[in-house]
Amino acid sequence: xxxxxxxxxxxxxxxxxxxxxxxxxxxxxxxxxxxxxxxxxxxxxxxxxxxxxxxxxxxxxxxxxxxxxxxxxxxxxxxxxxxxxxxxxxxxxxxxxxxxxxxxxxxxxxxxxx
Amino acid sequence: xxxxxxxxxxxxxxxxxxxxxxxxxxxxxxxxxxxxxxxxxxxxxxxxxxxxxxxxxxxxxxxxxxxxxxxxxxxxxxxxxxxxxxxxxxxxxxxxxxxxxxxxxxxxxxxx
Numbered sequence: 228x229x230x231x232x233x234x235x236x237x238x239x240x241x242x243x244x245x246x247x248x249x250x251x252x253x254x255x256x257x258x259x260x261x262x263x264x265x266x267x268x269x270x271x272x273x274x275x276x277x278x279x280x281x282x283x284x285x286x287x288x289x290x291x292x293x294x295x296x297x298x299x300x301x302x303x304x305x306x307x308x309x310x311x312x313x314x315x316x317x318x319x320x321x322x323x324x325x326x327x328x329x330x331x332x333x334x335x336x337x338x339x340x341x
Numbered sequence: 342x343x344x345x346x347x348x349x350x351x352x353x354x355x356x357x358x359x360x361x362x363x364x365x366x367x368x369x370x371x372x373x374x375x376x377x378x379x380x381x382x383x384x385x386x387x388x389x390x391x392x393x394x395x396x397x398x399x400x401x402x403x404x405x406x407x408x409x410x411x412x413x414x415x416x417x418x419x420x421x422x423x424x425x426x427x428x429x430x431x432x433x434x435x436x437x438x439x440x441x442x443x444x445x446x447x448x449x450x451x452x453x
Contacts, residue, residue: 231384258439260439260441267446267448268445268446269431269443269444269445269446270385270431270441270443271443272440272441275439275440277439282439283439283440317384317385319385321439323438323439329387329390330387330441331387332377332384332385332386333384334383334384335384
């Protein structure tokens with residue numbers, strides 16, 4: 228099973244709402260990632276978790292709050308977002324043994340902030 | 342810091358034409374390179390990867406790429422494209438252990 232699943236597929240939220248994006252993988256990967264992809268742009272790294280600990284935060288605003296409750300799950304909690312945060316949010320996973328490995332991507336959650 | 346550049350932003354080809362997409366990276370020590378494809382409405386999929394060894398790497402769907410260290414390049418090739426190859430193609434390099442840096446992407450349209 229080389230699948231990374233993400234829910235929901237689409238999300239529309241107002242600027243005062245609180246919502247969460249979910250990501251799951253069952254490949255035994257211990258590194259998980261959140262990316263943001265704007266239309267016609269490459270994915271931009273937001274956060275990396277390694278062994279359930281936050282390893283990289285690419286200076287992401289605090290209105291985005293990641294959480295890794297266990298080795299298979301990754302959440303992204305959203306609060307007080309701005310319209311410019313509308314984008315495709317991608318989750319990915321990879322092995323995490325100190326070397327570099329290919330990342331497996333989920334289909335993404337398309338977020339619209341109104 | 343590592344960076345990746347893809348000079349071809351849009352490419353239009355007829356079926357059966359040969360494809361070569363350029364990818365150049367900045368030097369930063371050990372290089373691990375990838376090509377990903379994003380078909381319309383689908384998730385990013387790994388086409389091929391280079392970590393070490395043979396600089397000519399073969400991937401899925403008939404794609405290959407050649408790592409040329411002296412030119413800091415990792416160009417993607419396919420001898421004969423199909424309509425189903427219409428997609429966006431991203432070159433990526435790893436900086437450190439986890440940080441992918443993507444190129445700006447190349448949108449390929451194959452005319453039937």
